[in-house]
Amino acid sequence: MTPDFHDLPTRSLANQHLRVDYLAEAGPRLVRLLLASADLNLLADAADISTETPFGVYNLYGGHRLWHAPEAFPRTYLPDSDGLTVDEFEGGVRLRQPTERATNIQKSMELRLEPDRAALTVQHSLHNIGLWPVELAPWAITQVPLGGVAVLPQQAPVPSQYLPNRQLNLWPYASWRDPRLHLADDLLLIDGQAHEPAFKIGYFNHAGWMGYLLDDIFFVKRFTPRPGLPHADLHSNCEVYVWDRFLELETLGPLTTLGPGAATVHIETWELHRVPGIAPTIDAVRGLVQSLGLA
Numbered sequence: 001m002t003p004d005f006h007d008l009p010t011r012s013l014a015n016q017h018l019r020v021d022y023l024a025e026a027g028p029r030l031v032r033l034l035l036a037s038a039d040l041n042l043l044a045d046a047a048d049i050s051t052e053t054p055f056g057v058y059n060l061y062g063g064h065r066l067w068h069a070p071e072a073f074p075r076t077y078l079p080d081s082d083g084l085t086v087d088e089f090e091g092g093v094r095l096r097q098p099t100e101r102a103t104n105i106q107k108s109m110e111l112r113l114e115p116d117r118a119a120l121t122v123q124h125s126l127h128n129i130g131l132w133p134v135e136l137a138p139w140a141i142t143q144v145p146l147g148g149v150a151v152l153p154q155q156a157p158v159p160s161q162y163l164p165n166r167q168l169n170l171w172p173y174a175s176w177r178d179p180r181l182h183l184a185d186d187l188l189l190i191d192g193q194a195h196e197p198a199f200k201i202g203y204f205n206h207a208g209w210m211g212y213l214l215d216d217i218f219f220v221k222r223f224t225p226r227p228g229l230p231h232a233d234l235h236s237n238c239e240v241y242v243w244d245r246f247l248e249l250e251t252l253g254p255l256t257t258l259g260p261g262a263a264t265v266h267i268e269t270w271e272l273h274r275v276p277g278i279a280p281t282i283d284a285v286r287g288l289v290q291s292l293g294l295a
Contacts, residue, residue, distance in 0.1 A: 005031045005061075006047040011086065013093055013111055017118040018272060020111065023061070026081045028095035028109040030064035035118055035217065035272055042212075042219050042272070044143040044246035053077050055102060062143050062246065066107045066124045068136040069232040069252055078102055091115065104130025105258075118272040125265050128258040137232050138253040138266035142221065143246040144192065148214030149280040150240045150247055152188040153207035153294065169234040171200040180242060184282045187289070191280070194244035202236030202250075209294055210238055210249055216276040218288060221249055222269040229254035 004010060009024040010031060021032035033042040046062030053074040059081055067076055083098035092112035099106045110123040124138050156165045168188075170176070178199045180191040190201070192212070206227065211220045223237075231237050232255055239250040253266035278288050289295045 013113060015113050020120060025084050027084055028097055029061050042144055044145045046245060051077050055079055064142045066109060067139040067141060068126055069139040075103060099129045120270045122268045123265060125263055127263040128260055131260050133257050133259050135257045137255045138264055140251050140266060140268055142249045144212050146192045146194060148192045148212050150190040151211040151285055154186050156206045167203055169202040169236055173197045174199045187282060187286060190240050190242060192242060192247040198243040200241040202233050202239035204235050205238035212249055213280055216274055218273040218275045220271040223251045226254045231255055
């Protein structure tokens with residue numbers, strides 16, 4: 001029996017390796033991610049946070065959600081607290097939101113468990129139900145609890161020694177001197193620690209993965225980079241946001257103009273690795289990345 005999430009009904013997708021809980025009526029939202037026989041939920045709880053919008057109350061909930069970029073108020077914060085359609089199938093489930101009244105965009109997630117390891121494929125889809133084209137990008141956002149460290153790879157092609165091959169983008173409230181940011185030539189680490197003000201960084205991630213090390217678990221999100229296509233947020237396909245309640249691991253698909261009836265898809269593969277004894281330092285995480293074949 002899956003416990004409710006703050007009195008909201010939930011359902012589970014589970015096998016011998018991991019369990020993921022999702023809201024049964026709201027979202028699509030994933031609210032718990034646990035290794036089998038483990039108690040640590042790798043998704044943050046933000047059920048007490050909400051925002052008033054012209055369309056009603058937007059509830060953050062926490063966990064994993066699908067937005068469309070670029071961010072704007074109130075378009076990004078349209079309520080999604082009811083009307084979800086759930087279609088279960090062997091090894092997976094499809095979660096479909098009602099069409100957003102203000103945008104005519106319908107969001108959906110399809111979850112599939114890997115049968116032989118602690119891994120999950122999350123397919124994010126945006127479908128234009130309206131009568132006019134809409135420019136947007138699928139934006140997959142995973143909130144994780146504080147206390148760990150986000151890991152961002154800096155591997156990038158070198159087209160020429162005379163041209164730049166890396167760029168970092170900061171939001172207006174972020175500072176290069178933020179004590180949570182640790183820079184190296186091959187990796188960026190961002191501490192999941194409460195500190196004011198909030199911090200957010202983005203860039204084009206050529207390696208196609210980002211991670212979060214929490215206690216003895218390394219949570220990896222993989223995706224396919226699309227370097228030849230335009231992206232929101234100064235050409236970012238990977239972003240990290242950290243506040244005093246949670247850290248967000250965010251990946252973005254390319255910006256696209258969806259015609260009426262068209263859809264765009266962004267796929268992440270989640271992996272959970274048990275990695276006891278790894279210190280949250282550049283050198284220790286570098287060794288972990290190499291041992292998992294991510295470097």
